[in-house]
Structure formats: structure tokens, C-alpha cells
Amino acid sequence: MDSEGLEQDAVRFAQLAVQQDQVGMYGPAAFYYTEAAQALFYALMAGSQHDVLQDKAHEYLNRAEVLQAAEKQQKGDSGALQQCSKQPQELKQARFLLDQAFVEDEQGDKDDAVELYMQVANLCLKTSKTTSDKELQTKLNTLTKQAVERVEELKGISPTVTNTPEKDDKQQRAARPATRIPPLGKNFFGNNNGKATESQSRNILPSSSSGEHYSREEIHVLRRTSLINGLExxxxxxxxxxxxxxxxxxxxxxxxxxxxxxxxxxxxxxxxxxxxxxxxxxxxxxxxxxxxxxxxxxxxxxxxxxxxxxxxxxxxxxxxxxxxxxxxxxxxxxxxxxxxxxxxxxxxxxxxxxxxxxxxxxxxxxxxxxxxxxxxxxxxxxxxxxxxxxxxxxxxxxxxxxxxxxxxALTGWIPDRLSMHADHTEFQAESTFSMLHQRFHRGHVLITIATGVMTEEEGEQRGLVPTHAYAVLDIQEAKGIKFLQLKNPWSHLRWKGRYSEHDVKNWTPELQKALNYDIKMAQKVDNGVFWIDWDVACKFFDVIYLNWNPELFPVTTCLHSEWSSAEGPTRDAYSLSNTPQYRLEVTVPIGGTAVWVLLTRHITEKDDFAENKVFFTLVVYKTNGKKIYYPYDPPPHIDGIRINSPHYLTKLNLKEPGTHLYTLVVSQYEKYDTISYTLRVYGSRKFTLSKIPHPYSNYQRVKGEWKGKSAGGCTNYRDTYSFNPIYQLCLTRAGPLLVEVRGPRVIRRCTFRPLDGCSTG
Incomplete structure (x- = not known):
């Protein structure tokens, strides 16, 4: 954060506030006063040494409060706010066109810029002829002059336009080189109403994050999941x-x-x-x-x-x-x-x-x-x-x-979560706060925090909303107490416990100054923003959601793929033969490195969020990068938890120098539908990621059945054991061999009594 830049923001907002205040625009003035105050508070957090900033911020907030009250009074007296007169739509449109022309001009797109400047002039001339408003005519003529002069400059023509081009005499018009302004028509605002760009890009994909072209499979996946809720x-x-x-x-x-x-x-x-x-x-x-x-x-x-x-x-x-x-x-x-x-x-x-x-x-x-x-x-x-x-x-x-x-979805930042009360995790409150405080103030992470299930009565008593997300606006430690500043998206309803705006006992003057908090102002205005101490937050909130800045990782790559519902059994609890697997090779320098792997499931229907049927994860094996066939041979290096969120993040913190090879396995709890997904890897050092193909190029599949007479039982049944299906395998040369026995994807549940001397499983 730059405290000087934030102070400049405060000055700019304060000037705008004063301008609106002077003309009786109470609502906008109150808004800008509040923003000026907030910019000063941010400047103090960023280390500004100007002692007057806090007093000035409170002065702005007090003025905002007065104006908000005046705005309400104004509404009550007149039934509506005093409003400035609307600008004609044609003038707004002309200015918008001129701005777009400037964009093309500065980017060096001469032809597009000329076309847009011509459209400005045409629109202004047409509107100027149909209005009797002299002030509007003057504004339109000024825009016309700007547009036509720039067209002439771009075409190498000496500018000869006056402020009122429609009043030029015949001799002037005859002497001027022709600058054609196209008539209004279906192409006036771009080819095919601006749809040319969209149709031209229909079959184009951006390059992948590694700079390489997408494979045919990836193009198929990205095209298929472009259709979301029936729209492309x-x-x-x-x-x-x-x-x-x-x-x-x-x-x-x-x-x-x-x-x-x-x-x-x-x-x-x-x-x-x-x-x-x-x-x-x-x-x-x-x-x-x-x-x-x-x-x-x-x-x-x-x-x-x-x-x-x-x-x-x-x-x-x-x-x-x-x-x-x-x-x-x-x-x-x-x-x-x-x-x-x-x-x-x-x-x-x-x-x-x-x-x-x-x-x-x-x-x-x-x-x-x-x-x-x-x-x-x-x-x-x-x-x-x-x-x-x-x-x-x-x-x-x-x-x-x-x-x-x-x-x-908004930022592309890496999604992560910390469960504060789940059975499968040991939440460390002290170390977590230290990490959040450090990373938040360095700008590395965006944080929200969500409540869990509670009754309406409990929520009312605490001033919290059940299963509700709150924005984390600040994290501070003051006077030995750890704090979060939260905002309720409703912009009202705040925490009612310790350190609420009514807790005058704990909000000492020293603590208020340390956190730039004015308890009297907070008591007057409920904007949904409040401070809560960390210990209490850990008690009443369930999950911390984190989104990490991807710029923390200078190296990244991704692969897009799909896992067909027809591949393999419904569950992969016993065999991983049909699961998507990837080889990750990382060279770890002295001092170690970090590699994060994000698995993202593509969502194409609203019901995918509502019902959350798919529980999936990423399992990491520390291997030589070869295919894994059995879940616990070898045991997983990281066995991910199956969750029904579209994102699952796995973190590899590598300390031992050298080359490390891993096998990444996409896994589901139960697989009924085809899923499309993206596997994205972030690293601070170079790594390689590739899909592991099926290592056996020659295969033969024999279908059979094991029921009725052919189900001869185990060796205890000597008379019928020989009825079991028997196959002979003949190898012509030495080499790796895989033999798989596959049954139905869903096996009917049955009841049986184990036989003496036989193992069941």
C-alpha cells in the first residue's frame, strides 16, 4: 500500500464532496465525504505519519452524517430529491463515441478511429439541426469540431473546420478537401450491429497458460463446457x-x-x-x-x-x-x-x-x-x-x-478454504491468525468468512446471520487483542457481542484510536461493518475462504480434460486403472519450493450447485511418475478429502533439493456422470506436467460370466471348483504384463455366509 497515494485519493474525494455539498446534492456529497474518510483510514494503516488524518477523517464522517439526515428531510419535504437536469441522450452517446474513438486512436487503429470520429460528427450534426437548445448546439458543435479536425489530421488534411460547420459558405465548402461522413444506416454503428467480432472468434481459443496450443481433446472440452445453463x-x-x-x-x-x-x-x-x-x-x-x-x-x-x-x-x-x-x-x-x-x-x-x-x-x-x-x-x-x-x-x-x-470467477485468484471446526482438521488459531495478518497486509490474499448453522434465535441474539458470508475488510492486532473487521453484505445487522458498537466498556479511547474506530459514529449508523475479536470469531464462524494472488507463482500451466462416466467402476476404492492420472516433475532448489495444484470441475447446470452430487479430489503419490493401479500400493503421499465444491486445492511444500516425481490421480467418491475438469499447477520454479497414457499398447479383452454352473466356488469345493472360468495366457517375449478382472460398474448387494477356510472381500 502507498500511504501517499491514499492521501491523494482522500483529497480528491474531499474536493468532490465539497463541490456536491455546495450545490445541495446531499447524497453524492455524503458518499464522497465517507470515501475521503475511508481513504484517510487506509493511509493510516499504510503507515502515514500525519497525526491530523484521523481527526480529519472523523470530521468528514460527521459531515456525511449531517448530509444524510438532510437528504432524508429533503425527501420528506418534497417527496423526491432535488435532481440535476438530465443530459440529452444524444450528447451522452456522442461523448461515448468520442471516447471510443480516442481508444482506437491511441492504439494506432487509424481506420477504426476515423470511422468513429465520423460517427461522432454525423450524430452531432444531425442532433444539432433538430434541437432549438442553443447551449446543447454549442456543445455538439464543439464535439463535431474535435472529431472532424482529428479525422483531417489522421488523413493528412489541413484542418479548416469552424465551431459551426453547418454555416460555412459554399466557397469554403468547395475549397475544402472532401471528408466523407457516412449517412445513418444499418452499418452506422459497426458491421452487423457489432456482431462481426463475436462470430469471427467463435472457433478461436486463447493460447494456453504455458503459451502452447490446445490439444484436440482440450478444444473439445472447452467448447463443450462453453454451454452453461443453455447459453454459450x-x-x-x-x-x-x-x-x-x-x-x-x-x-x-x-x-x-x-x-x-x-x-x-x-x-x-x-x-x-x-x-x-x-x-x-x-x-x-x-x-x-x-x-x-x-x-x-x-x-x-x-x-x-x-x-x-x-x-x-x-x-x-x-x-x-x-x-x-x-x-x-x-x-x-x-x-x-x-x-x-x-x-x-x-x-x-x-x-x-x-x-x-x-x-x-x-x-x-x-x-x-x-x-x-x-x-x-x-x-x-x-x-x-x-x-x-x-x-x-x-x-x-x-x-x-x-x-x-x-x-x-471475478478475479481468477486461487481458491482455498480453512475449515475451523471440521473433524478431519486440526485448526491452529494462533498460527492461522499470524498467517492471515501477514498475507492480508502484503496483498497476497482476499478473505471472506462464513457462519455455520445456527437457529434464528441464536443468530438474533448474536447479531449474526446463519450460513452467511462476510467480507474481511481488515485484520489488526491492537493492545494485545486480535481483531477482524467484517462487513455484512446486507449493509446492516452487526455483531452484538464483545467489541460491538454498544460495548462501551471494552472500547477504550486507546483501542478506538489504535483501530481508527469512532464508537459514537458507529452507534448512529448501521452500515453492516463491525469489529470482532479473533477468539470469538473462531467460536461462531465455520469456514475461512481464501483466494490467493496467482502472481505469487511465476510459473503456471494447465490441462483441460474429461472423465467419461463409462470408464471404470462407479467407485475407485479398489482400482485406479481407469482414473485420469498425471505425471508431475519438479526440480527443487536449495531452500525448497512450493507447488500448488488446483483441480476445477466444470459446471454447466444450475442444479450442479443446488444438488452438489459430485464429490471429487486429487490424490498425490510420490512415485517415479508411473501409473498407479491400486489406491494403497504405494500409500498416497497426500490423500485428498472428497468434497462437492467445484475447486480442490492441493499444496506441495517441497524442502529436499533435487528432482521429485509425482503421480496426480483425479478421484471421485461415486461416478455416475461424465465430468469435465481443468488441472492447473502453480509453481515458483520450473516444472513439467503431462498426462500419463495407458502404458500397454497391445491388449486383448475376453468376455465371460461367473454365475450358475460356472460359479464353482473356492478350493474347498473340489467337485465344482474346476467349473470356474479358466484361461490360458501365452507370452511370446518378456515384458510388463497387466491382468485385470472387471465386473459390472454397479454390483448388486447380496447376503451370503462365509465358508470355513475361505476369505471374503
Whole structure:
């Protein structure tokens, strides 16, 4: 974190707050004052030595509180907020076109830039002729001049345009070299309404993470799992940055409106665009975790993921959220599109994929949004990113997942989890806090924490929501006490126990100063943010979800494959002959190294989340890299736990120098359906990963049966033993040999009595 940069953020937000304050825009002013205060708190955490920052932050918060009260009074007196006049849609569209032209211009795409500049001029000229608003005409003529002059520069023509090109006399127009402005028509906003890029990329895949081309099997897998909940989501490739977002009429997603959650259906009035609801729709005013509010959609883990991603972007100046939203301006910042089309890049089913949406949002009868939104009116990024994710997941009636799944989709960061109470793990509270504190403040990890099952009465008493995800906004140790700062995605309802806002006994002035906490302010405003001490968190929370920065590992590669339901028995408890297996070779330097292996199951149906039928894992054998046939011969080096999450992470901490060979085995508890998956390996040093082929090129299969008369029993039954199936094997030369006896995939359960002297199993 850079404390100086955070202080500059605070100055910028404070200036914006004062500007809005002076013109009576109480809501936006309160938002910016709050953001200025938060930037100052972050600067203090980053080591700023300016003692006045804390007092200044509280001054901003106090002013925000006053303005919020004034806003409520204003609503009560007038029935609605005072609003600035809307900018004409044509002016917004012209400015958007000009921004897109600047992007192409700076990237050196001369032809595309000229086309867009011409579109700006054409639109402005057309609008200017149809309006009597002199101020609007002046703005449009200014944009026309900018566009035409730049076209002439790009074409090597001397600029001769005045502020009002429509008033040039005939002699001037005759003397000027021709600059053709195309007429309005079906190609005005790009070929085939911007669909050319999408169709051209339909059969293209990005290069793999190792820089190599995909195999035929991988292309088949990635293409098959592009179809999610009946809709196709193509890989995000470089060509998608040329996606056209400009249309003569507002864009509507041809997939239709998203399915709604039950509560949304009850409350829905209609679907509206931001231009129908807000005075000045803007993609982002300020990336902030405090502006995010969840509504009736049951996606708390996703909203918590948005919150910590926003907090990380603010503190570390790393674009986690702003980098995935398109269109973007020349500064690589997402921007509002008056044409209503957006694209969001999400990491789904092994690779980044593009999700195209329109900007229709569900609204209730009072005009309030029924999806997650920003407390700052006009700001859209929260609602639109949520809509893109909900589209992939089948609609707003998505049953929910967990935060490391959601964060991986948003950021591509490595999903991990720590169970705090499970029987199979020994949770070390002290060492875990130390690790989390260190890694969090270095920017290595994003963290959420989830409660377990509790009764409604217990939840009400504690101020916690059962089976609910909370964003971890900060981790601190002050006055010998370990703390987490958490945010409830609902933006209300806080912890009621020790160190809550009502615990005046334990919140000493010294502790408040150490944590930049104002208990009086917290008592006045419930924004869902609270501090909780680590010991209590370990008692009432169940799971810590972690997403690690992949940049911690300079070397990475992956393979995409599938495991057919027809291969092998239903369970692999006795034989691993038909399980997918991989050879991993790692050269360990002096001092050791770490290698992490992420197994990701591809999800193609909403029910895959709701029912969670597949329990799978990765088992690691320390071998010479050869195929494994029996689960415990040799014993596993790491025997993974079978879980029904789409992600399973295995960590190899290698200390002994030299070359190490491992066999990685994909395993399921019970296999009924074909699964597609991605195996991705992260390392700090070079390694090699390859699929282990079946080592026997020559084989012969003989079918038989063992029932009735041919089931002669064991050697105790001398009279019938010889009736058992008997085969003769003749080898023509020495070499490895594998003999397998295979039965039905599912064996009928039967009852029998063991015979004396016979082993059963």
C-alpha cells in the first residue's frame, strides 16, 4: 500500500464532496465525504505519519452524517430529491463515441478511429439541426469540431473546420478537401450491429497458460463446457477488445430477461434502464466496499466477494474489478454506455470467458432496485457485474455458492478454504491468525468468512446471520487483542457481542484510536461493518475462504480434460486403472519450493450447485511418475478429502533439493456422470506436467460370466471348483504384463455366509 497515494485519493474525494455539498446534492456529497474518510483510514494503516488524518477523517464522517439526515428531510419535504437536469441522450452517446474513438486512436487503429470520429460528427450534426437548445448546439458543435479536425489530421488534411460547420459558405465548402461522413444506416454503428467480432472468434481459443496450443481433446472440452445453463459463453480473447458497443438504438440482450428470485417476482414492477432511473448514470464514482448493498437476491457470498475486491483495489491500486468491465475509455477505466451494451470477463470452467449483457435492471413499485446496487445514486458497476455473474449462473434465482468460488470467477485468484471446526482438521488459531495478518497486509490474499448453522434465535441474539458470508475488510492486532473487521453484505445487522458498537466498556479511547474506530459514529449508523475479536470469531464462524494472488507463482500451466462416466467402476476404492492420472516433475532448489495444484470441475447446470452430487479430489503419490493401479500400493503421499465444491486445492511444500516425481490421480467418491475438469499447477520454479497414457499398447479383452454352473466356488469345493472360468495366457517375449478382472460398474448387494477356510472381500 502507498500511504501517499491514499492521501491523494482522500483529497480528491474531499474536493468532490465539497463541490456536491455546495450545490445541495446531499447524497453524492455524503458518499464522497465517507470515501475521503475511508481513504484517510487506509493511509493510516499504510503507515502515514500525519497525526491530523484521523481527526480529519472523523470530521468528514460527521459531515456525511449531517448530509444524510438532510437528504432524508429533503425527501420528506418534497417527496423526491432535488435532481440535476438530465443530459440529452444524444450528447451522452456522442461523448461515448468520442471516447471510443480516442481508444482506437491511441492504439494506432487509424481506420477504426476515423470511422468513429465520423460517427461522432454525423450524430452531432444531425442532433444539432433538430434541437432549438442553443447551449446543447454549442456543445455538439464543439464535439463535431474535435472529431472532424482529428479525422483531417489522421488523413493528412489541413484542418479548416469552424465551431459551426453547418454555416460555412459554399466557397469554403468547395475549397475544402472532401471528408466523407457516412449517412445513418444499418452499418452506422459497426458491421452487423457489432456482431462481426463475436462470430469471427467463435472457433478461436486463447493460447494456453504455458503459451502452447490446445490439444484436440482440450478444444473439445472447452467448447463443450462453453454451454452453461443453455447459453454459450465463448472464451475471452484479444479480439474481444474490439467488441463494438455502439448501436443506433439501445441494445437488448437477445437471451431475454434473467430469471428472478421468488422475492423479486413478488415485488417486481418492471425492468428499467439506468437512463430511465438516474440523472447522470456513471459506471464508477469510486471503487468502494462501503457503497455495496445486497437486496433480496440470495447471493451474499458474491456480494461479499465484490466488497473485498473493491477494498483491495482501493488499498493496493490493483485493478481487480475495473479491469473486467467493458467498454473502457483510453485510461482503461469502465465507462457508462448510453447504448446499453456491456461485456464482463469472468473466469468460468477453466478459462476467462466473455459475458454480454444489456443494462435492464429489475425495479419495484416504488422505483427501488431489486438487485444489488451502490449507495451512491447513479453508480452502476455493482448492479452490472452482479447481473453478468447471475446470467452465467442461470438467473437471479441462483441458489448460491461460496466466496472462493465467486472470487475465482471475478478475479481468477486461487481458491482455498480453512475449515475451523471440521473433524478431519486440526485448526491452529494462533498460527492461522499470524498467517492471515501477514498475507492480508502484503496483498497476497482476499478473505471472506462464513457462519455455520445456527437457529434464528441464536443468530438474533448474536447479531449474526446463519450460513452467511462476510467480507474481511481488515485484520489488526491492537493492545494485545486480535481483531477482524467484517462487513455484512446486507449493509446492516452487526455483531452484538464483545467489541460491538454498544460495548462501551471494552472500547477504550486507546483501542478506538489504535483501530481508527469512532464508537459514537458507529452507534448512529448501521452500515453492516463491525469489529470482532479473533477468539470469538473462531467460536461462531465455520469456514475461512481464501483466494490467493496467482502472481505469487511465476510459473503456471494447465490441462483441460474429461472423465467419461463409462470408464471404470462407479467407485475407485479398489482400482485406479481407469482414473485420469498425471505425471508431475519438479526440480527443487536449495531452500525448497512450493507447488500448488488446483483441480476445477466444470459446471454447466444450475442444479450442479443446488444438488452438489459430485464429490471429487486429487490424490498425490510420490512415485517415479508411473501409473498407479491400486489406491494403497504405494500409500498416497497426500490423500485428498472428497468434497462437492467445484475447486480442490492441493499444496506441495517441497524442502529436499533435487528432482521429485509425482503421480496426480483425479478421484471421485461415486461416478455416475461424465465430468469435465481443468488441472492447473502453480509453481515458483520450473516444472513439467503431462498426462500419463495407458502404458500397454497391445491388449486383448475376453468376455465371460461367473454365475450358475460356472460359479464353482473356492478350493474347498473340489467337485465344482474346476467349473470356474479358466484361461490360458501365452507370452511370446518378456515384458510388463497387466491382468485385470472387471465386473459390472454397479454390483448388486447380496447376503451370503462365509465358508470355513475361505476369505471374503
Amino acid at each position: 459463453y465463448m472464451p475471452f480473447i484479444t479480439a474481444d477488445l474490439k467488441e463494438r458497443f455502439i448501436f443506433p438504438v439501445p441494445f437488448s440482450d437477445n437471451h431475454g430477461k434473467l430469471a428472478l428470485a421468488p422475492k423479486q417476482k413478488e415485488m417486481l414492477s418492471r425492468w428499467l434502464r439506468p437512463s430511465d432511473m438516474f440523472d447522470d448514470p456513471t459506471m464508477i464514482y469510486a471503487i468502494s466496499s462501503f457503497s455495496i448493498k445486497q437486496t433480496v437476491v440470495s447471493d451474499c457470498s458474491f456480494v461479499a466477494s465484490l466488497a473485498i475486491s473493491a477494498a483491495y483495489e482501493r488499498r493496493f491500486k490493483k485493478k481487480l474489478i475495473t479491469s473486467i468491465i467493458y467498454p473502457q475509455n483510453r485510461h482503461k477505466e469502465p465507462q457508462y454506455n448510453p447504448c446499453g451494451k456491456y461485456m464482463v470477463k469472468l473466469h468460468v470452467n477453466g478459462i476467462p470467458r466473455k459475458v454480454v449483457i444489456d443494462d435492464y435492471l429489475p425495479v419495484d413499485r416504488s422505483g427501488e432496485l431489486l438487485c444489488s446496487y451502490s449507495h451512491n445514486r447513479n453508480e452502476l458497476w455493482i448492479s452490472l457485474v452482479e447481473k453478468a455473474y447471475m446470467k452465467v449462473m442461470g438467473g437471479y434465482d441462483f441458489p448460491g455458492s461460496n466466496s472462493n468460488i465467486d472470487l475465482h
